Amino acid sequence: MVSANDFFFSGLNIPGNTRNKVGSNVTLVNVDKLAGLNTLGISLARLDFAPYGLNPTHTHPRGTELLVVIEGTLLVGFVTSNPNKLFTKVLNKGDVFVFPIGLIHFQFNIGKTAALAFAGLSSQNPGVITIANAVFGSVPPINPDVLIKAFQLDKNVVEFLQKAFAPN
Structure with missing residues (x-):
């Protein structure tokens, strides 16, 4: 109807x-x-x-x-x-x-x-x-080694970003 x-x-x-x-x-x-x-x-x-x-x-x-x-x-x-x-x-x-x-x-x-x-x-x-949310806030998280290599970032930066974008 x-x-x-x-x-x-x-x-x-x-x-x-x-x-x-x-x-x-x-x-x-x-x-x-x-x-x-x-x-x-x-x-x-x-x-x-x-x-x-x-x-x-x-x-x-x-x-x-x-x-x-x-x-x-x-x-x-x-x-x-x-x-x-x-x-x-x-x-x-x-x-x-x-x-x-x-x-x-x-x-x-x-x-x-x-x-x-x-x-x-x-x-x-x-x-x-949303790019940052998808990459750094996925559940479960993307293996940090993948993100370190893909984005050419320091491990501490990747860990910081994953924590910042983690779902509440």
């Missing part, structure tokens, strides 16, 4: 809590929160940033992201692979930037005031993999 509520979501007018380690909050409206998105290939997110807040490096394995800045100034960017080339841009109110599917990207509020953006994603379930 389908109803109008399957195609309705309320609450994107409410700012997300940015009082956290990175100073940002993403409110995602995907098929899990809005059943009517099933099979439609789209979703939406509200991104709130405290001053100097960051949406850390992450990727969406199943969706391209189109970001529009509503308030504030964001430094955004993504990295291609082979060769690893960084594409960045400073965005102001009304500017739009696209992050191609699967590429590592970020958004950073470089302003002294809060920032707000909305993102459309080309999947009803784009997924998200």
Whole structure:
């Protein structure tokens, strides 16, 4: 039994809590929160940033992201692979930037005031993999010797990062 509520979501007018380690909050409206998105290939997110807040490096394995800045100034960017080339841009109110599917990207509020953006994603379930959390906060942890060699880091640094990103 389908109803109008399957195609309705309320609450994107409410700012997300940015009082956290990175100073940002993403409110995602995907098929899990809005059943009517099933099979439609789209979703939406509200991104709130405290001053100097960051949406850390992450990727969406199943969706391209189109970001529009509503308030504030964001430094955004993504990295291609082979060769690893960084594409960045400073965005102001009304500017739009696209992050191609699967590429590592970020958004950073470089302003002294809060920032707000909305993102459309080309999947009803784009997924998200936050790079640092995945690498240093996996359960069980990745063997430190792997990370030491992969990132060319000292053992103490790897152990520090694994402790910092370990789930609570």
